[in-house]
Amino acid sequence: MATLADRLDHVLGVKAAEGLREHFDMQTVEDLLRHYPLRYATQGQPLTEEAPEEGQHITVMGRVTKTELRPMKNRRGSLLKVNLDTGGARPVEITFFNGDKVRYLVKDGVRAMMSGTVHWWRPDRWNLSHPDYLILPEKGDGSIENLTAVHGGGALRGLAQSAKGAGGLDVSFFEREFIPVYPSTAKVQSWDLLRCVRQVLDQLDPIDDPLPESLRAEHALLPVSxxxxxxxxxxxxxxxxxxxxxxxxxxxxxxxxxxxxxxxxxxxRTAKPCPPRTDGIAAAFDKRLPFELTEGQRTVIDEISADLSRSHPMHRLLQGEVGSGKTIVALHAMLQVVDNGQQCALLAPTEVLAAQHYRSLTKMLGDLGSAGELGAAEQATKVVLVTGSMSAGQKRAALLDAVTGEAGLVIGTHALIQDNVEFFDLGMVVVDEQHRFGVEQRDALRTKAKGTASPHLLVMTATPIPRTIAMTTLGDLETSVLTQLPRGRSPITSKVVPAKVKPAWVDRAWERIREEVAEGRQAYVVCSRIGDEEENGKGKGRKAKAEEEKEGPTTHSAVDMYEMLGSGPFKDLRVGLLHGRLPADEKDSVMRAFNDAEIDVLVCTTVVEVGVDVPNATVMVIVDADRFGVSQLHQLRGRVGRGKHAGLCLLITEANPVGTAMARLEAVAGTTDGFELAVLDLRQRREGDVLGSAQSGTARSLRLLSLLDDLEVIxxxxxxxxxxxxxxxxxxxxxxxxxxxxxxxxxxxxxxxxxx
Known part of the structure; x- marks a missing residue:
């Protein structure tokens, strides 16, 4: 007998358990039993979705309805083209490269199981190339009979041979109405998993249910066993x-x-209360604002102010549309903390964004942010910047201001997390674009508070999060949402430029930029990669270089685009280049020049994705737009239309006009509603990835729960x-x-x- 906590090698044997551990990280009986079937199949029904992903390993079962032997074009031998009717809208197309050998087994009318890798060869057509296969013998009534001889090839043939007579793969099992099909690999296939599951279930002891019977009855839930x-x-x-x-x-x-x-x-935890003051820097800042805050900003400021006034730490998420004014809200909160004698740290994901925050905050504060300088206001504090690429002298001065308490606002990148960065009395941490940080990085900054107190925490994102996602991934945070755009913000129009079918439209995009520049305005051209790392083949693997020589480059780099535009369509304009590999002082210099309208067109990578605010920039062209995610495109285009002139975003793509990539771009161009796009992004990326697989190293963490559709359950x-x-x-x-x-x-x- 076996329990859920038993090790698989004790129940299944070392060999079977090793495969499950290596390919699925399964250690216990419960790990295996919670590896649920992807779907179910009956005789003659599909064992996979109608449109599986490129490269996915799948298994299908059905009846062969057509076979055709064709000579190979470039070498000796024949291909066998097979249609397998699985009950779907169209038969599954299968190709065997050893057609002369296979045709004697894979014949019209036979029932077969086939397992292989999906290959899409047209936007609407896919096939399996040279799959493993097993012929399933039938009785006169059409039911499957036990194997007396194994006919097939590859792993399925080997599986059937090893299972025959050993109780491993009972062929009569295919007479069941529902046959489970599992997430699998080429090494551990669905039927291997099925054999292991059946073996475990045969030995499983009764299970004590962790949910009480009253709760199960209330929600109409089965016992877990x-x-x-x-x-x-x-x-x-x-x-x-x-x-x-x-x-x-x-x-x-x-x-x-x-x-x-x-x-x-x-x-x-405990935190130092920071109630609002009527005679402090926050109140002085409010009086100096040259514009009126939106009703939404006022509401969120009040929510945060109430949190800061309590004796336990604020733990709040502030999400808002691109350009909704989150920075003003965060600054007001930080000034309220400064009014109570404590410091604030603002953590930004890139040096460009950290420097932008430093410039924008010091500009907004004016003499309120110049403590220690001649002409500083009476309530003034000091704002300092800490980044990894600063000179030793600059960093030493900034760190001294932080540890002595001279600086009320400390802005920086990951450099703030280093052990040698200390604060006099850290009262609040603001994390901008929180999804761009690892958890350990965020936690490291929060431990820098004085004594046993915890700092207040405000995390911000301009990537809208649907309610169920926020409840599931950020359920320990209170949430504030900004949906109103400040007065004076102009609308943004987005258009898709299909470069393959309308190459003249690309030229028109460059003309459109020239027209805006002629009116005294500025533009961005965004590329998906830098490009300078690839000179002379550096930074490329042998396979990548071979592919490029074979097929040509598939994307346009920022470096190449900068050279092409600067010597071609924009040769008489002032063109700048900005990307993450430039030295920090050069990045800052380029960004300052663009801010000061000394650059007409900025060719860049996604370093401008968040936080960059140049009101005079009205046009953005995103090259190879299909290489960007939905949320990323929404963030990028939020960099234009930030002033009194309308914004225009042009999405250039060479994607198939009828493919999913083009449909995604058309959806982005069709709405500026970030929450609507967030739902679209989630559905396309698959829900298993939504919790951030890059942060955990796992591809799928949710097996059955839908973060979009299961609000009631959540x-x-x-x-x-x-x-x-x-x-x-x-x-x-x-x-x-x-x-x-x-x-x-x-x-x-x-x-x-x-x-x-």
Missing amino acids: DALRLIHLPEHKADIEAARGRLRFDEAMALQLVLAERRHQVEG TAAQQLAREIVESDPGLKNHPGLARMMRAAVDGERLEYLAKS
């Missing part, structure tokens, strides 16, 4: 839905328990998780929930969420 069996071996369609419903709730509970524990820990789980953690921090009295929390979501993801 029933759910784990039925998700793998359902008898009816209703079994699948019921099992998914219970296991979906498990995933929501796992996430919400982590966030509830994190929230509880924050509430247990809300119920959040409420329950907070009640449980409030009464039992650490889940000492709920060991089943603690185990479920670890198993329902991958370990690295839990570690990430626990630290966030």
Whole structure:
């Protein structure tokens, strides 16, 4: 017998367990049982979606309806072209390269199982090339009979041979109404996983359910033991839905328990209260504002002000559309903290953005930000910048101002996190574009507060987050949203430029920039890569260089575009170049020149994606726009239209006019609603990645829970998780929930969420 906590090598044997550990990081019986089927198939039905991804390894089963033997064009031998009817809208197209050998087994009318890698050879057509295959013998009534001889090729043939007579792969299993199909690899295929699951289920002891019976009844949830069996071996369609419903709730509970524990820990900390003052720098700043704040800005300022006045640390997310005025709101909050004798740190993801923040904040503060200088205002504080590429003397002076308390506002990049950076009394941390930082980096800055106190925390993002995503990934933060744009902001028009079918439109894009420059305005040209790293083949692997020689470059680099435009369409204009590999002083110099209208056209990479504010810039051309994500495109175009003139964003692409990339660009061009685009981005990127796989190293953490569609489940789980953690921090009295929390979501993801 076996329990959920048992090691797989004890239950399945060392060889089988090693494959599961290596390819899926499975260690225990519960790890395997929570590797749920992607979908189910019956005889003659598809074992995969109609449009699988390029390179995906899939298995299909159906009946061969057509075979055609063709000679190869460039070498001896024949191809066998096969159509396999799986019950879909069109048959699956399959190609065998050893056609002369295969045609005696793969014939019209036979039923077969085939497993291989998807290759898209037209925008609307895909096939499997030389897959593994197994011929399934049939009885007179059409049912599948046991194998007496194995006919097939590749891994499926080997699997059937090893399973025949050993109880591993029971061919009669294909007579079931629903056959599970698992996420798999070329080394560990769906049927390997099925064999392991069946072996484990045959030995599984009864499971103590971590959810009380009253809760299961309230939400109509199956016991976990029933759910784990039925998700793998359902008898009816209703079994699948019921099992998914219970296991979906498990995933929501796992996430919400982590966030509830994190929230509880924050509430247990103390912070120095920073109530608003009527005679301080914040009030003086308010009086000097040359414009009127929006109603939304005032509301959020009041929310943050109330948080700062309490004796436990603020933990708030401020999200708002591009250009909605988050920086003013954050500055007001920081000044309220300075009024109470404490310091603030603003953490930016790039040196360009950090320098931009430094310039914009000192400009907005005027003599309120020049403490220690002649002519400083009575309530003034000092603003300093700390970046990794500053000279030793500059950095030493800035660090001295931070540690002595001379500087009330300290702005910087990752350099602020280093051990040698100390603060006199850090009261608040503002993290700009929080998704661009690793959790450890953010946490390191928060530990720099004085004594046992914790600093208040405000994280900002201009990438809108749908409500369910915020609840699931940032459920330990209170949320404020800015949707109004300040008065005077101009509309932005976006257009797609299909370079392949309308090459003349590209020339028109450059003309459009010239027209704006002639009116005294400025423009950006954004590229997806720098390019200078590729001179003489440096920085390229052998395979990448061979591909470029074979097919030519697929994207336009900033360096090449700068040279082409500067010597061609814009040869009489002032063209600048900005990218992340330039020395810090050169980057700052270029950005200052663009700010001061000494550069007409700035060719750049995504270093201008966030925070850069040049009101005179009215046009942005994004080259190879299909190489950028939806949210990134939305962020980039927010750099134009920031003044009194309307903005224009042109998305140049060589993507297939009828492909998904073009559809994505048309969607971006069709709306400036960031929340609508965030939902589109999530659906296209697949929900398993939404929690930030780059931060955890895992490709998929949610198996069944939909962060877009399961609001009711997430809300119920959040409420329950907070009640449980409030009464039992650490889940000492709920060991089943603690185990479920670890198993329902991958370990690295839990570690990430626990630290966030």
